[in-house]
Amino acid sequence: MNEIFIQAANRVNNPAIEEWKAQGKKVIGLVCSHVPEEVITAAGMFSYRLRGIETDSTSIGDTYFGPFICSCPKAILENAGRGRYNFLDGAIMVQACDSMRRLDECWRKAGEDYANIVPSFFHYMGVPHKVTDYAIAWFAQEIEKFALALTEHFGAPSITPDSLAAAISLHNESRRLLMDLEALRNAGDPPLSGEEAMTIILAGTAMPKSVYNPMLAETIRQLSGKSAGHAGKKRILLAGSVVDDLGMFRAIEAEGAIVVADTVCFGSRAYDGLVAEDDPSYTTLARRYLNEQFCPRMFGYYEKRLEVLKQKIETAKIDGVILQNIRFCDLHGSENGLFERDLEALGIPCIRVEREYGPLGDEGRVRMRVSAFLERLSCPPPPGTGVLKRGFSTGRPPPAAREVIRHARSIEGIQLRLEPVEPVLRSVQDGRRHTKGVRPDARTHPEFSGRHRAGHGHGRARAALPERHGQVPGGGGHGP
Amino acid sequence: MGKYLEEVVTAHEKGKKLCMTTFCQSPAIFWAMDVVPLLMEPMTVAGSLVRKGGANEFMDYCVEAGFTETSCSSQRGALGAYLAGLAEKPDFVVIDTPGICDTNANSFSFAAAYMKLPFYQLNYPPTLKDERAEKYHRDDYRNMIAFIEDQTGNKLDTARLAEVMTEMEKQDLLICEIQDLQRLVPSPVPVIYNFFIYGLRFTMGGRKEVTDMLEAMLAEAQKKAQEGKGAIFSGPEKARALFIYIDHYAINVPLWSLLDERGVTHLGGILDRFYQADAPYAGDDGYKISTDSLDAMIDSLAEANSRLPMVKQIRGPYDAPNMWLEEGLGLAKMYKADFCVYSGTPGCRNTWGMVKLMAADMEKAGYPTLVINADAFDDRVESWEQTRHRIEEFLEVRRLV
Numbered sequence: 001m002n003e004i005f006i007q008a009a010n011r012v013n014n015p016a017i018e019e020w021k022a023q024g025k026k027v028i029g030l031v032c033s034h035v036p037e038e039v040i041t042a043a044g045m046f047s048y049r050l051r052g053i054e055t056d057s058t059s060i061g062d063t064y065f066g067p068f069i070c071s072c073p074k075a076i077l078e079n080a081g082r083g084r085y086n087f088l089d090g091a092i093m094v095q096a097c098d099s100m101r102r103l104d105e106c107w108r109k110a111g112e113d114y115a116n117i118v119p120s121f122f123h124y125m126g127v128p129h130k131v132t133d134y135a136i137a138w139f140a141q142e143i144e145k146f147a148l149a150l151t152e153h154f155g156a157p158s159i160t161p162d163s164l165a166a167a168i169s170l171h172n173e174s175r176r177l178l179m180d181l182e183a184l185r186n187a188g189d190p191p192l193s194g195e196e197a198m199t200i201i202l203a204g205t206a207m208p209k210s211v212y213n214p215m216l217a218e219t220i221r222q223l224s225g226k227s228a229g230h231a232g233k234k235r236i237l238l239a240g241s242v243v244d245d246l247g248m249f250r251a252i253e254a255e256g257a258i259v260v261a262d263t264v265c266f267g268s269r270a271y272d273g274l275v276a277e278d279d280p281s282y283t284t285l286a287r288r289y290l291n292e293q294f295c296p297r298m299f300g301y302y303e304k305r306l307e308v309l310k311q312k313i314e315t316a317k318i319d320g321v322i323l324q325n326i327r328f329c330d331l332h333g334s335e336n337g338l339f340e341r342d343l344e345a346l347g348i349p350c351i352r353v354e355r356e357y358g359p360l361g362d363e364g365r366v367r368m369r370v371s372a373f374l375e376r377l378s379c380p381p382p383p384g385t386g387v388l389k390r391g392f393s394t395g396r397p398p399p400a401a402r403e404v405i406r407h408a409r410s411i412e413g414i415q416l417r418l419e420p421v422e423p424v425l426r427s428v429q430d431g432r433r434h435t436k437g438v439r440p441d442a443r444t445h446p447e448f449s450g451r452h453r454a455g456h457g458h459g460r461a462r463a464a465l466p467e468r469h470g471q472v473p474g475g476g477g478h479g480p
Numbered sequence: 481m482g483k484y485l486e487e488v489v490t491a492h493e494k495g496k497k498l499c500m501t502t503f504c505q506s507p508a509i510f511w512a513m514d515v516v517p518l519l520m521e522p523m524t525v526a527g528s529l530v531r532k533g534g535a536n537e538f539m540d541y542c543v544e545a546g547f548t549e550t551s552c553s554s555q556r557g558a559l560g561a562y563l564a565g566l567a568e569k570p571d572f573v574v575i576d577t578p579g580i581c582d583t584n585a586n587s588f589s590f591a592a593a594y595m596k597l598p599f600y601q602l603n604y605p606p607t608l609k610d611e612r613a614e615k616y617h618r619d620d621y622r623n624m625i626a627f628i629e630d631q632t633g634n635k636l637d638t639a640r641l642a643e644v645m646t647e648m649e650k651q652d653l654l655i656c657e658i659q660d661l662q663r664l665v666p667s668p669v670p671v672i673y674n675f676f677i678y679g680l681r682f683t684m685g686g687r688k689e690v691t692d693m694l695e696a697m698l699a700e701a702q703k704k705a706q707e708g709k710g711a712i713f714s715g716p717e718k719a720r721a722l723f724i725y726i727d728h729y730a731i732n733v734p735l736w737s738l739l740d741e742r743g744v745t746h747l748g749g750i751l752d753r754f755y756q757a758d759a760p761y762a763g764d765d766g767y768k769i770s771t772d773s774l775d776a777m778i779d780s781l782a783e784a785n786s787r788l789p790m791v792k793q794i795r796g797p798y799d800a801p802n803m804w805l806e807e808g809l810g811l812a813k814m815y816k817a818d819f820c821v822y823s824g825t826p827g828c829r830n831t832w833g834m835v836k837l838m839a840a841d842m843e844k845a846g847y848p849t850l851v852i853n854a855d856a857f858d859d860r861v862e863s864w865e866q867t868r869h870r871i872e873e874f875l876e877v878r879r880l881v
Contacts, residue, residue: 065833102834106834126579130601130603132619142605296586299603302592303593330583333550
């Protein structure tokens with residue numbers, strides 16, 4: 001692995017930034033994949049995606065943000081407060097999600113207490129939550145405002161159609177190369193692990209594209225046709241909240257799986273979808289950045305995202321999907337619930353994991369859950385059930401619950417704490433529940449709280465509510 | 481509320497469509513289009529106020545259905561019942577919070593995906609009054625009307641809309657008068673009236689029943705004002721509280737009882753500020769209803785909608801022009817508040833993202849500010865007794881009563 005990629009992926013600062021700054025050029029930080037980086041590049045600057053890595057606490061973040069907030073912006077603020085982002089010349093705050101957009105105020109307020117941590121250019125940009133002609137027009141104007149503010153602040157030459165076209169071309173080249181890398185990951189015998197792939201992808205968010213692209217092209221050339229001994233491992237798609245910590249990949253792959261695809265921010269979300277090159281304009285940028293994002297902040301596009309997910313599952317021959325969300329990330333957390341329901345109904349095994357952002361403090365817990373999930377993936381499907389099979393539903397009716405349970409009981413070493421058969425059977429017959437009766441992983445782990453054992457969370461939609469109280473031993477949770 | 485609930489449960493019987501929507505969405509357009517607005521938050525509040533255990537089991541059901549437990553409880557309560565199929569199934573979903581509140585918008589987009597319902601969002605840019613924002617409001621609102629027409633198969637009836645908006649205009653004036661009287665010391669407006677104002681406006685705004693009730697409320701407040709009396713039942717007014725966010729909805733409305741017991745006037749909060757042009761606090765941020773033409777009506781509805789509680793105040797940086805801090809400081813001064821209270825839910829990602837900063841700014845301006853960590857809709861997070869204790873401790877430690 002290229003050492004520059006490793007440094008760029010693992011460190012807040014890296015040699016590529018230092019080299020860029022040594023040339024007297026500007027670095028602009030951004031917090032969301034909805035920021036059109038082409039504008040920054042066209043202005044002769046380098047767009048750097050802000051991360052909360054290398055933090056060992058969120059004491060500064062906790063001072064300004066409230067307690068019920070995602071740890072990602074808190075960790076970014078921590079880095080800013082500790083001066084680790086002092087190399088930034090500017091930062092752009094975005095109406096991304098509610099936690100992230102409040103980084104704007106919290107960073108500014110922290111700047112009253114910590115000297116010189118707020119870059120001289122600090123810009124707030126709105127991003128619509130829908131795709132309509134007037135939303136695209138509004139966003140195009142917002143991008144133009146940003147472009148003007150940026151060039152005026154730094155006295156940079158105005159952005160011209162030519163400079164914008166060149167920037168679009170450069171970023172598209174990067175996207176195409178990353179798509180090539182994804183194709184390598186998707187192969188039956190991937191030449192690199194998920195962690196290595198993510199290292200390469202993350203590096204691209206922390207290096208000027210003009211420096212990154214040639215290195216990426218060379219890396220892909222070297223990887224093509226190689227084998228790294230990953231064939232036969234369980235193939236995982238990672239979905240959900242932002243993941244920019246290689247520790248997450250390490251934790252999954254340490255259990256014997258390989259992450260061959262993702263839909264996460266910093267991952268494929270950043271490079272899926274090219275900007276049209278035949279009309280280099282702010283409207284073209286607005287169209288791509290509203291249309292091609294896999295983020296649930298775009299309300300009402302669940303079906304579209306589900307289709308993208310299904311396509312990736314099929315292309316990468318996925319065995320199981322890990323749907324993770326950072327605590328308090330309700331957008332991804334809730335959509336994960338829908339994905340779980342709809343993918344499980346297609347026979348695609350899923351697991352939902354809630355976690356914290358940052359140094360993987362809960363690595364042990366994540367590994368335990370992943371391990372249990374992989375154990376589930378390793379169970380041979382009961383004959384004729386279609387459960388745990390790879391790919392999509394055969395259209396056969398859901399399995400009879402008794403058969404599923406009998407089969408699960410026969411697997412050596414698994415201790416089941418099953419719910420009474422009848423309710424399971426009833427909900428299976430209702431078509432609402434597919435493989436849920438055989439989730440020994442979730443049932444037997446000591447980390448699971450009593451609440452989960454009682455049947456809460458993780459997408460277990462049961463039949464009608466009144467029945468629930470009658471059917472779950474121990475009261476079914478903490479209702480009145 | 482009874483009348484409203486009757487409308488909800490009989491909508492389909494009467495051949496009307498049922499639209500799942502949110503509190504910060506003016507219901508007038510739905511009534512005008514013969515659609516019954518099905519509001520999640522007032523339903524949750526109704527459960528919390530009158531039912532032992534509140535809406536808790538429905539909140540839990542949402543989690544079982546895949547919705548996060550950290551989401552806003554104001555929707556989760558009623559939503560659980562709908563996800564479980566225990567209530568009349570809505571026909572479509574229209575919301576008003578993308579750009580304002582993720583957790584609110586997410587609840588409804590989740591519901592639409594879960595129940596496979598048609599979905600429309602009114603989306604807001606982070607500014608309020610510039611030309612671009614106003615054009616966006618108008619375009620988006622017209623698009624919403626087209627969506628409702630598609631869903632109902634009915635064209636918007638201009639005469640019916642004018643009728644509803646005329647009623648809404650009357651109600652606006654009555655609310656403005658009541659809120660003007662709140663400025664008097666002692667306040668002649670009973671502590672519970674702020675709750676009535678927003679409860680009525682959210683559910684039945686534009687309906688004649690609301691006008692009648694507001695008229696009765698205004699008459700009562702005017703009588704007290706003419707007599708030079710305050711409206712605290714327990715005795716003289718000792719302090720004046722501005723709730724910069726929402727109230728607390730445990731069983732039997734204990735928040736308002738506590739305030740009255742302790743001689744504290746409730747000066748209202750974010751939920752009862754609608755920014756009518758005549759509102760004493762509106763300055764030049766207010767909207768004016770016009771029934772001159774269909775376009776004028778739609779424009780003024782779009783303008784009113786974009787100034788609804790939360791929709792106005794927390795769409796941009798809290799300290800930007802026209803936003804939350806400006807409102808908090810303005811209202812505290814105008815209504816002679818002695819202190820401020822932030823009450824909300826842990827699910828409110830937006831305000832918890834900056835409420836510490838807001839509270840610090842209010843304190844700096846001389847207004848003691850209490851931030852309550854409870855959940856206004858779920859007393860399992862913190863019991864009302866604990867919350868009450870915290871409020872009383874605050875009143876005593878800061879020597880407010």
